[in-house]
Amino acid sequence: MKRLGLGSVLLAVLVLASCTESFQREMKTTVSEFTGGLSRSAKVYSSDGDLIAQYEGKFDVQSSEFGNKVLFDVDGKRVIIYNAIVIVEEL
Known part of the structure; x- marks a missing residue:
């Protein structure tokens, strides 16, 4: 049960972090560097x-x-x- 709760919390943190402008800028920088x-x-x-x-x-x-x-x-x-x-x- 603890693993499911921890997994849910980690998933929620990842989803919320990906909605920030700084994350979007970092993703654009990474894509730019590889392409x-x-x-x-x-x-x-x-x-x-x-x-x-x-x-x-x-x-x-x-x-x-x-x-x-x-x-x-x-x-x-x-x-x-x-x-x-x-x-x-x-x-």
Whole structure:
């Protein structure tokens, strides 16, 4: 009887945890990592607000802890951007 009660509690915790936004974000991150990224658009702006470059494709994005470096691969080529404003949107 104790095993059934413990199993029910664990199942309830798993169901409730899967309903949270943080769990959904973590699942999207995991799927992205195993499938080669998400379809995204990245726009790079200068400090004046001028559009410098625009990228579109299926990629993952990594940023530095200081916010001055963004790194991703597009079409097999590595793109590293330093000290610019980068806006990444999921398509």
